[in-house]
Amino acid sequence: MNETAPDFPPPPYTVQEVSTTQARKDLAELVNQAVYGHVHTILTRDGRRLARIIPEEDAWFYTPEWQEKLAKAKDDVAEGRTRTFESMDDMFADLETER
Template identity: 35%
Template sequence: MAATTFRAAVRDKGELTLPAGIREVLGVSPGDELEFAINDDGVVEVHGLRKIRADQAWFSTERWQAGEREASEDVAAGRTTRHEGVDEMFAHLTSPAPGRR
């Protein structure tokens, strides 16, 4: 599959208008920022930023954050288990829950 290319002209003060297709891929809209990283081989990577990189926005979804809150509440309430090793942990995870068969 061929790469999709876009062009934008740089204006006097280094400004440019990002084509709509680029804004969509980066997940940015007016007011968002961009992060540029230059690799050792000279390739420039561009990431859209909100409060975090746009490609990591899944962590900020309400569903994910609700799970984080639930996990924090479980830890605070002592609803945790400790295992001596990986085998013991997996045995616990794959065993039927108490009261279920």
Template identity: 65%
Template sequence: MSENAMPLPYEVQEMSTTEARKHLPDLVNMAAYGHVTTVLTRDGRRLARIVPEEDAWVYSPAWQEKLREAEADLAAGRVRRFDSDDEFLGHLQAIDDEAGG
């Protein structure tokens, strides 16, 4: 999975589970109101995350599958470059129109 899976801006911090136990109310508030994700670690190994609710969709199976597909496309060179923002936006509009949007 890409390390940049979450949309910016966001803040990610790491904290041991021992330390997190001492600060759980603060960590929850930081996630809920400060848009901060905390990665919980034990012996330097990442175990879990406290994630703002608005970012939870990033971890859904459907989104993770789409991310894997996109990363495979990039790795295989299946990309399209656009000469301008307008060309790119026109392409997105055409895709939306085809999908009935």
């Protein structure tokens, strides 16, 4: 089963699910897909998601610090704590003032 990776910047990243039995047979190919194709593979057993094979360059996304920031950002959006800007220059200027 293939699906677009939810909430994972930047697109296009692909997520695929592979059983652990199949992964044993195709491990080298799954690693190559991760490294060269930016494919994230979710390993499953009996329909349960167990683990992921991801490119090392994407590992930052799964750190506790980043997951905490992502959860806070989702809360901010849900609560309406957002701003809009007329231009990218205005947005960057605003970011600079927050430092």
